[in-house]
Amino acid sequence: MIIGVPKEIKNNEFRVAMTASGVHEFTRQGHTVLVERGAGTGSSITDEEYAGAGAELVTDAAEVWGRADMVVKVKEPISIEYPYFRKGLVLFTYLHLAAEPELTRALMDSGVTAIAYETVQIGRALPLLAPMSEVAGRLSVQVGAQCLTAPAGGKGILLGGVPGVRPANVVILGAGVSGTNAAAMAIGAGADVTILDINIDRLHQLDDHYQGRLKTVASNSLEIERALLQADLVIGSVLIPGAKAPKLVTNELVAKMKPGSVLVDIAVDQGGCFEDTHPTTHENPTFTVHNSVFYCVANMPGAVPNTSTYALTNVTLRYALALANKGAAAALEADPALVAGLNVAGGQVAHHSVSTAHGLPL
Ligand code: NAD
Numbered sequence: 001m002i003i004g005v006p007k008e009i010k011n012n013e014f015r016v017a018m019t020a021s022g023v024h025e026f027t028r029q030g031h032t033v034l035v036e037r038g039a040g041t042g043s044s045i046t047d048e049e050y051a052g053a054g055a056e057l058v059t060d061a062a063e064v065w066g067r068a069d070m071v072v073k074v075k076e077p078i079s080i081e082y083p084y085f086r087k088g089l090v091l092f093t094y095l096h097l098a099a100e101p102e103l104t105r106a107l108m109d110s111g112v113t114a115i116a117y118e119t120v121q122i123g124r125a126l127p128l129l130a131p132m133s134e135v136a137g138r139l140s141v142q143v144g145a146q147c148l149t150a151p152a153g154g155k156g157i158l159l160g161g162v163p164g165v166r167p168a169n170v171v172i173l174g175a176g177v178s179g180t181n182a183a184a185m186a187i188g189a190g191a192d193v194t195i196l197d198i199n200i201d202r203l204h205q206l207d208d209h210y211q212g213r214l215k216t217v218a219s220n221s222l223e224i225e226r227a228l229l230q231a232d233l234v235i236g237s238v239l240i241p242g243a244k245a246p247k248l249v250t251n252e253l254v255a256k257m258k259p260g261s262v263l264v265d266i267a268v269d270q271g272g273c274f275e276d277t278h279p280t281t282h283e284n285p286t287f288t289v290h291n292s293v294f295y296c297v298a299n300m301p302g303a304v305p306n307t308s309t310y311a312l313t314n315v316t317l318r319y320a321l322a323l324a325n326k327g328a329a330a331a332l333e334a335d336p337a338l339v340a341g342l343n344v345a346g347g348q349v350a351h352h353s354v355s356t357a358h359g360l361p362l
Pocket residue numbers: 130132133134136173174175176177178179196197198199202219220237238239240245246248265266267268269270297298299300301
């Protein structure tokens with residue numbers, strides 16, 4: 001099969017859908033990989049590395065799309081890429097079609113087989129979304145620590161303190177993928193860390209794992225208030241699948257927090273779990289509420305495209321290889337996880353939430 005890797009052209013997207021190791025695997029298994037020149041630059045992967053792994057470098061995006069049997073990408077195609085769609089092409093990427101009616105229509109009209117990373121599912125797990133939550137969780141502590149410095153408007157406190165000086169108090173709301181990764185980083189930095197969740201089984205697991213180095217608390221509004229009144233850094237990492245994030249931190253509560261506290265809302269992409277959250281960008285990531293600093297960047301992994309590219313491709317590669325080795329139809333038949341990822345095929349929407357979002361038949 002010929003696999004195409006175009007350069008991402010969406011604004012501020014520096015990730016790439018395949019690393020040199022991925023190219024090596026595909027070519028070793030008898031496939032041809034076309035990589036658009038410069039596709040890896042934003043993730044510090046050079047054209048020479050791709051060529052050394054066996055890729056054919058192509059100057060023109062149209063040629064990558066035109067010659068490939070399957071295109072692998074990171075972000076959903078934008079309108080100037082729609083003319084590349086054609087019958088028989090397999091597209092494997094993040095799509096978020098529920099929010100993209102025009103893209104959905106373009107995929108249907110062209111006869112592309114579109115498989116979305118975000119809906120590939122094993123049981124209740126979303127394995128191609130999880131690495132971005134891992135990145136956001138770990139990064140939340142890094143950015144939170146930076147925001148706590150005095151020049152950034154924080155109270156001027158070091159996460160781990162120093163011998164003889166108390167460490168920062170870090171409170172994490174939500175003990176899922178991102179919250180657990182935030183906890184690991186905050187504990188590693190020497191902070192005093194409390195994590196709250198409504199899932200008591202999850203708190204049991206974390207308590208067992210951390211053996212007293214992490215405080216676990218059942219989440220409810222009184223416990224959240226108690227924890228936040230002590231907090232220097234709060235990380236919001238809750239998710240109710242398919243729903244908007246619950247507003248767990250009111251404006252009134254923020255008003256009572258210690259001046260210079262920092263609140264990082266990872267859940268901003270689901271509406272945020274703080275009442276005053278609004279999405280911000282890497283260029284202008286923070287704003288002030290009462291005397292606290294809010295950080296609410298909606299695409300946190302974009303700040304670390306190098307790590308994010310490797311984290312993403314580590315989990316997408318095996319599915320992309322299955323699609324290439326077996327062909328899309330046989331790969332889908334063999335793997336229910338991929339079937340859950342199928343969003344558009346044969347001119348029809350093939351995913352329940354996309355059909356519901358656009359009032360289209362399945
Ligand atoms: P997850 O499903 O792994 O974890 C969510 C946790 O929240 C679960 O353990 C759940 O029990 C808990 N929870 C639900 N309601 C709660 C409540 N009232 N109090 C305390 N805990 C509660 O989700 P995740 O993968 O960690 O993702 C969390 C959020 O981060 C999602 O909205 C996701 O889209 C978002 N995210 C954002 C970025 C970004 O760049 N900002 C990147 C990746 C993920």
